[in-house]
Amino acid sequence: MYWKKSPPAILASLLVIHLLAHIDRNMLLGFSPQIIKDLVLSNAQYGFLVGAVWVLSFGVMAMFMGTLADRFSRTRVIAAGVLIWSACTLASGHAQNFEQMVVARFFVASGEAALVPAAVALLAELFSEQRRGAAMGLFFMGIPLGIGCSFLLAGSFGATHGWRTTFYVLGIVGVAIALPLALLKEDRSRLSPQERGAAFLPQVLAVLRIVRGTPALGFMITGFVLVHLVFASFAFTQLWLVNERGMNAAGIATRIGTLQLVFGTLGAAVGGVMSDRVARKLRGGHASFMALIVVICAPLMLAYRFTPTGSPLFYIGMCAGFFLPLAVYGPGMTALANMTPQNMRSTVTGFTMLAINVFALAIGAVVVGMAADYFIKAGVTAPLTGVLIATDALAISSALFFALAARASRRQRMLALENVQPVRS
Structure with a gap:
């Protein structure tokens, strides 16, 4: 190969x-x-x-x-x-x-x-x-x-x-x-069971057991799902800016697209590269780095909902929202890979993608829309603003789960080190 x-x-x-x-x-x-x-x-x-x-x-x-x-x-x-x-x-x-x-x-x-x-x-x-x-x-x-x-x-x-x-x-x-x-050869048929996955059903059951039995992994996946609620907010961003912040519908779409392209790309690159340098200095590794990124972006994202649309802080907060979800991909996928046995890495990644798509992108977007409709009918002033702030808060709560993942991972490594210490008579 x-x-x-x-x-x-x-x-x-x-x-x-x-x-x-x-x-x-x-x-x-x-x-x-x-x-x-x-x-x-x-x-x-x-x-x-x-x-x-x-x-x-x-x-x-x-x-x-x-x-x-x-x-x-x-x-x-x-x-x-x-x-x-x-x-x-x-x-x-x-x-x-x-x-x-x-x-x-x-x-x-x-x-x-x-x-x-x-x-x-x-x-x-x-x-x-x-x-x-x-x-x-x-x-x-x-x-x-x-x-x-x-x-x-x-x-x-x-x-x-x-x-x-x-x-x-x-x-x-x-x-x-x-x-x-398709011509690139990768013969994995001779690998040991520790290096190669099982058939579909046994593999899925094994992954569910390891997710349930490994607190660090469960916390990491939960945090990953929560931080993706930012994308549920994105679906309503243009509507919110036009209806409740009074921005021009014709120009805002291009502006959002450009900023998302620039700061999303920057987030993926910077988050990935910086995580390797910073994670080794943090006790919780990549999970701690992810919690740190969320904590840094959180006040900017929340300020964006309240500041005037023409202010620098407004655009800084908008860009922080574009930056955050992509910035956690590099360290997040690295953390998942580090916590997962080699023969389950692809399946665990697939399980994470399933959870993100179902809970954050599908159910999350539907709930945001339903909540907005409810508050509109109730006559609430600026209904989308309140709903999107709540969604941002849930996404920011991912920092707690990343911190818990870091703590659990640290504890797991300490137990592993204790188990390999020679027993003294």
């Missing part, structure tokens, strides 16, 4: 694939007006496409794909995922009605679910613990870069050639990437 001798090249390749995944994922948002018009979709149908269809498929399949990546060749699991999502992106461009688009997008999400669990385990193997946070952070730069590029592509190439052609081109590019990727 000569290709493993160049970890930086593998990281760069995985970043490109991750970038493509998020372009394909968010292209439906970039072309929303055209697709709604051409397919004659209702707002409910469109919401189902970008919400429930994606979460149901991606969340469940992330764990299934994780078990495959723990047991078989991770490069081929990724290649199969790229091939599936790219072929279905191409099919999305050919969809003639709502039902066809639902099927296509369901399998786009299923294919994309293969990437993160397999890539995280692969990077954890290739990079030492001292460099692992930086590698994870750089890989997760694909999220903000992909979101930004999807809108830029829709506004440039898509404006000239249309949404269908754009989907066709993206599908062809993905297939072209998947084919050579």
Whole structure:
């Protein structure tokens, strides 16, 4: 497996694939007006496409794909995922009605679910613990870069050639990437049981046992889910700024997109690189670093809800909200990898993705919307402001769980050291 001798090249390749995944994922948002018009979709149908269809498929399949990546060749699991999502992106461009688009997008999400669990385990193997946070952070730069590029592509190439052609081109590019990727050999059939995962059901049950029986891991996953509630707030940010802060709807979308692209990318890079340097100086390692990042960003995010829209603190707080969730990816995935046996890393990552998608992104966004509707009917002044402050507070509470994870991890290491001490007579 000569290709493993160049970890930086593998990281760069995985970043490109991750970038493509998020372009394909968010292209439906970039072309929303055209697709709604051409397919004659209702707002409910469109919401189902970008919400429930994606979460149901991606969340469940992330764990299934994780078990495959723990047991078989991770490069081929990724290649199969790229091939599936790219072929279905191409099919999305050919969809003639709502039902066809639902099927296509369901399998786009299923294919994309293969990437993160397999890539995280692969990077954890290739990079030492001292460099692992930086590698994870750089890989997760694909999220903000992909979101930004999807809108830029829709506004440039898509404006000239249309949404269908754009989907066709993206599908062809993905297939072209998947084919050579499948040729990279990673024979894991001869690995010991400690290095290779079990079949699906035993593997899932083993992961559930280790999550339940390892407090540090449980606290870390809980904190990760909570901090993703920031994304539930993002779904209502433009509405809040226009309706309750009096900003111009025409200009704010571009401003939000640009700031999210810049500070999301900065968060992924800085959070990953800095975590490797700072974590080794903190008693709780990467988990303590994550708690520190949340505590630093928290007052800025809360001040953003109260300060005048033209003030510097307003934009600093907005950017802190864009920075935070991406800044915890590098140290978070590193901490999860460090707490997890080698033969379960992909499955645990898939389980984490499932929890994030179901509880933070799906249920979280629905609850925020329902709460806002309730307060509007009750005649509350600035209903969204109160709901979003509560959501921010829940996201900030992730610092407590990261701190608990750090404490539990520290205690676990101390017990392990005591167990290996020689017994004196």
